[in-house]
Amino acid sequence: MATTPWFSTSDSCWLRPQHVLPLLGHGPQVLGDGRLQTTIREELAAAAAEVAPGPGTTKPGEHALLLATHEDLALTHPGMAAAVEPALVGLGPEGYVTTTHAGTDLLTAADARGLLHGFYALLRDGLAVFDGSTRREEPTCPVRMVNQWDNLSADAPMGSVERGYSGDSIFYADGAVVQDRRRVKDYARLLASVGINALSLNNVNVHGPETRLMTDHVQDVADLARTFADHGIATYLSINYAAPIEIGGLGTADPLDPQVRQWWVQASEALFAQVPDLGGYLVKADSENRPGPFTYGRTHADGANMLAEALRPHGGTVFWRCFVYDCRQDWRDRRTDRARAAYDHFMPLDGEFADNVVLQVKNGPMDFQVREPVSPLLGGLERTNVVMELQIAQEYTGQQKHACYLAPQWKQVLDFDTRSADPRAPSGAAVRDVVAGRTFARPVAGVAAVSNIGDDVYWTGHPWAQANLYAYGRLAWDPASDPDDLLHRWSRLTYPDLPDVQRAVVDILAGSWLTYERYTSPLGVGWMVEPGHHYGPSIEGYEYSAWGTYHFADRDGVGVDRTVATGTGYTGQYREPWASVYESVDRCPDELLLFFHHVPYGHELASGRTVIQHIYDTHFQGVEEVQAMVARWEQVADQVDGALAERVSGRLAEQLRSAREWRDQVNTYFRRASGVDDARGRTIY
C-alpha cells in the first residue's frame, strides 16, 4: 500500500489533507514555539506536501489567518490582543476564540491546548466561522478519554488487543513496544482532531508482561506519552493492583500496609521522573479474576485512595473502574444479580474517595449490550468524581463486521435524565450534566471509551466503524451534538469529493444501531451471543452454562424479573421517577421491558403488539433493513477505490449472512418455546 507524507496508512479517513487547503490558501501564520504549535505547523506542512505547492500564498483580497495563544499575540500584536481579551475571560484552558480583527482572521486561546482544538475545528468546519462575529468554544466534558485494551503480546488470553476487531496493536508486538512510531503519531493526530485529551496505554486486564511496562519498558512509555502530549493528550497506564507483589517483591498488596503504600509512592515517583507526560493510573480491581483490595478485607476506597496519595505529588489522577462483579457467581439470583453489582459495591462508598480519584462507570449495569438501562450510579454518586465508560469497540454490536453506528445509543444515554422523566422539566441531572461535572459541581468528570482501532489499513476493520470513533470524540466535546449531524459531517469529511457516496453512507448508517437491535436480542433482554468471543447468536449461550439461560425463557414467557416486589430488587437502585417507572410492567418502556420484567409471550406492549409478535416482526424487519443497506451500497460502491469497495462489500455480505442467522435462530427458538405462530404467516423454521 502506498503511504504518503500525510498518513502512514490509507488516508480513507476524516482527517484528510484536502481539509487543510482552505487554511493554506490564507497563508496561515502560527505564533509561538511550544510543542502544540509545532504540531500545528507540522500538520500544515504535511498537508502542503500532499495537496498544494506550498503554504504561505495568500490570495489577493482575502484575510490573513493568524493562530496564536493570547500570550504570544500580546508580544507581537498588542492591539489585537487587547481587542480580543474580553472574549477570553472565563474560558477554560481547552477553549478557543475565533474572530476577525482589522483584516486578520484570528484563532486564539489562553492555552496552546485550546489553540490545537481550534486548529482542528477549522479543518473540520472550514473558515466560515470567520464571518465577522466573535465565537467562543470549549469542551463540555473535562475528561475525554480513550482506553486501549492492548496487550504486549498476541499470546495474551484474548490476543494482541482484547476485544480488538481491527488487526493487531499499533503499540506492541511480540512482547515489546513497536519502535516504528509513525502509526502511533497518526493515531494521536486522529484523536486530537476530534478533541480527545486522555488515553490509557494498555489493557485494563494487566497481566505479567504489561505489569512490567512500569519498569522494563518505561523509556518506551515515556516516548509514547510524549507523542500524545504533543497532541494535547495525557497518557495513563493501566496498572496491576498486585504490582507490589508481582514486581515489588512484597508479600502483600494490602492498601493499608505501610510498606505497600511506600512501594506505590516510590514506584510513582520513579515513573513520573521518567515519564513527565503521564496522567496517572487506570485500575480494574476485584473483577474477572483481577486482584484488588477485597483480598485483604479492604474497600475500593482504601485501594483507590492509596494510589491517589502516591500520585498526588505529581498531579496525577486514578481512574478506578466500577465494573466489579463476581464472575463465578450465578448473577441471575436475587442477591447476586450482576446488574446490581456496581451500585451495591460503590454507592455505600460515595464521599469516601480522594479528590484525585475518578470512578469509571460503564454506561449500563451489565456490559455494553445493544440496549441497557443507564447505570443507576450515574446520577446516584453525588460526592465522588465520575466518568462514564462507553465501548467504541463493537464487542456486542457486530464486532466491526456489522455496520452499526453507535452515536444514537450514546446520545440516548447522555440525554437520560436521572431524576426526571419529563423532557420539559429537566432536573439538571441528565447524564450529560453529570459527565460535565455540573450536577454535583465535581472538579473532574467526563467520559472514557474502549477504543476500536488496530493496525488495520483502515484503522477500524470496517471502514465505517471510524464514524464511531469520530462521533465519540465530538459527543464528548459537546454532548448536545446531534448524532445525525455528526454522521453527515463525518461522511462529508471522509468522502470529500464523492457526494453520492456521502449520502449513501449516511443513509446506511443512520439507523444501523436500531437495525442491529432488531435482528439480535429484543426488548432489552441482551446477550444470546456465543459465549467467550461474543459474536453471532447462541440463544441459550451462557458464559457459566451450568446455570441455564440469561433470559429465563420457558413455554410461558421471557425476561428477567428485576423488580423490588418479586424480582432481584434492581429497580430499587434508581432515583424516582425511574424506580417506579421500571418497577411497573405497564410504565416500563417497551425497549427495556425484558430487562426488568418476566412477562408472558402474549403480553401486550405499548406499541400494541404482543411480545412474541414483536420478536418475529423485528427479526424479519432487521434482515430486510440489512438487505436494503446492501442494495444502497451497491448503487455507489464503484465510485470508491477498489480495495475500499471490496472491504465494505465483504463486511456487508457477512452482516447479511449473520443477520439471517440471528433471525432464524431467534424466531425458531421462541416459536418453539411459545408454541405461538407468526400472525402474519411467515415461515419460521
Ligand code: GCU
Ligand atoms: C467485558 C469484556 C472483557 C473485559 C471486560 C472489562 O466483560 O468481555 O473482555 O475485560 O468487559 O470491561 O473489564
